[in-house]
Amino acid sequence: MGGRGRGGKRNRTQRRDFKDGRPNEWKRSRPASEGHANSESGWNPFVMESPAYEAFYKKQKIVPEEEWDAFIATLRKPLATTFRINGSGQFAHEIRDQMQRDFFDQLKSGAEVDGEVIEPVRALPWYPDHLAWHLNYSRMQIRKMPILERIHEFLKLENEIGSITRQEAVSMIPPLFLDVQPHHKVLDMCAAPGSKTFQLLEMIHRDVKPGELSDGMVVANDSDTQRCHLLIHQTKRMCSPNIMVTNHDAQLFPGLKDRSGRLETTSTDAEMWEEESNGLYFDRILCDVPCSGDGTLRKAPDIWRKWNCGVANGLHRLQIQIAMRGVALLRTGGRLVYSTCSLNPVEDEAVVGEILRESRGSVELLDVSSELPELKRRPGLTSWLIRDRKRWLCSASQIDRKRAGAVVPSMFPSGNGWDLSDILEPSTGVSSPPTDTEDDAEKKDVEEVEEDEGPPEVATLPLERCMRLLPHDQDTGGFFIAVFRKVAPFKAIPKIKESHKSRILRTEKEALTAEGETGLLVPAPIDADSIVAPPFLPAPPERDLLDIQVEDSTEVENEIEAEEPVSDNEEAEGSKVAGEELSMSVVSEGQEKLAASKDPNAIGRIQRQGRWKGVDPVLFLKDEKIIKSLVEFYGIKETFPVHQHLVVRSEDVSRCKRIYYVSASVAHTIQQNFRAGEQMKITSAGLKIFERQQTKEASTCIFRISSEGLPVLLPHMTKQIIVANRKDFRLILAEKVVQFSAFNDSTFAAALRELSHGCCVITLPTEGPDAPINSGAVGTAVACWKGRSNVGILITKAEANQMHQRISFADDDVSRSEEAVVAVEASQGGNMTSVDAGSELNVSKNGQKDNSINEPQNGTAPSKADQLDDGAHNQTEGTLMGGDVVGDTTEIVEISSAN
């Protein structure tokens, strides 16, 4: 196994990838209209036209003829900025009202820059509670108008702390049609970079009061490992224990069918029981599939140049496979939303039609015209043509046999045609689609188009229930959405001739079998070479496909032995850990059962925990001594269950650095995964709540609270919390490490001295100085390390500076308001109360600006340089500041203790 040289230390590339992973969404990128880089001549404008694109979509009649000009003109305009306020945040409505009052109202009156009227900021009318907004300014306008600059700064800050998320308007729509409830299990099949996942998580936490734990869960999956890291970072802002990130090809997403034959369930509902016993099922599934992306021309204008219809044709079958896997994993009664950011019917209505046909009554396409009534939408197409090379095809009967595989019957409105099994190649049992490279020529040769070969087919399925979002309707990008409900369990039937079955890879067979061993879905894999790189080209499959189903294979075992997993275990190597006598034993459900079985193979299974290449195992922390030390040191109440909720990612747990908190739903899924032989490749689970802290002095508890774990844990803590006044709170944020004697409030300093040595939490009072700090409402708080003579904060410099800036901003407002009161009182004979004056100046009742007190709901903001908290890829960056602290991963400011 790799030591530091191989796997123990994160390499620079990993760090760079991570840092680059989540760019600041509010840094203004060069607008689409400004062009693209050209090394010789600087910036050249993009050519925002494509004869092939225009010919294709005119022919498909995706807009009435009279609207064509408006449609195409809108596509050539850069996209406005849209953002959402995090709906589950405690202060979502306050932030919205504050923005409206302080910023947006001031722009309504037709303000001008250089004679050009500024477009007013407007709420997206269809988004619930007016929590999503649209604004459209150029960089020049921002430079010239201070109020726009302030808006921009405000949004940037709120985005960083997770209160708002910049997201394209149309991309906000699919989660809204999923109708997610807080208790739902949700699967986001193609989730990265995660804007919709974040929205789904918000829905899971909606209506959940601070301190309460939600029952629901979001599993965010993506096939691309690097993009999974983006996903982790994006969702980390939500501070949710209800998230799991997995890394699978969605069409092969494991069903967690229990192979042991032991069926355990807590469900009383008979149907649910039956389903659960057969594996993992979800109440809601989002299938936001990889697509050609031609609805995103406004923000990705290079697509104009690259566009050809071969990209969409090449993705059609993968999209069906992913959606059908979704149908199989959906619980009866559940909803599935299929969406693309493409306007091409072959990726949209054709896929929907095939889902309906293949599921044979198991799902229905919902008419959702009464939902989100303010949203302008067009009905799905019921008739279209297929373009293959230079031919327009009306039906499958016109497919040239040499092109069979590249063009398939499911692409046509009727879906009728030859059976795929007719064209299977005997050697592999699967078809090899001819390559589509010549489609590149298509875009140059539109004039040579052949004549139609007959009238287009008309679908008999109710495809008009699909929704098309057209750019000129609401000044957005283009998008496609279809909403399904599962009405009956889905049984796949063999589509492949019996003689070919045995030739299909076992992995594909099992992974594609929906509920039981009943059959196969169309298994023809996508020939990656046949696809011209789309914006989200599926990552080339790793060993994953084979690994999914291979049990106890020597080959796999050897491969795993040869891996250099980068684990928590290795990171901690060589570090001097205080309290080494604490042995941490972690036993997974699977390990326990295998060990108990005395099966000679069981030992092997235990040793190769973490069967997925480069991914550490997910193990429950079971060491009572450790758990007890955490519970006692922090005074964790029973309202916060810890048993079966604490998870580590290291086989050698005595060296693990991080402890994660998982919700009951995530814990249940992890157990299911163990029972099913770890089919699921879990990149990250839950929320990092504790981190090992190396210290020179013995502390009762060697784990400190992580900044993202703090908001979840704080309402359930009874010890190691202390309230500071604003002056002292600001002092510690500014200085990072403060001697007790330097605090202004001597009572606070004395109380601090009384705390146990180690991690503590310093808070601001939530509602006045005497309000109980853990009463449920979460105020501003920071985790610190209490030494013998000083205290230091346990967040990065960047996080501390950001928090300091926000509090100072609020305090400055308060003092400005106080000054105003004095002035008003003086002018009115001293009769006005400060509350009156404060409210005039937008200061909330408790004297704090609302945006300063919502911090902990979203956590102390993770810095951009922060690392993945996944055990396989993590190393905290930045500088932790701690009194008397020796950190094990970071540069630490060490303070000598005077007494």
Ligand SMILES: C[S@@+](CC[C@H](N)C(=O)[O-])C[C@H]1O[C@@H](n2cnc3c(N)ncnc32)[C@H](O)[C@@H]1O
């Ligand atoms: C349209 S993007 C998803 C956007 C995402 N839902 C969001 O809102 O941020 C498609 C994603 O699918 C992923 N992908 C491509 N092929 C996949 C497959 N076979 N299984 C799962 N994910 C896949 C890509 O890596 C990409 O991140």
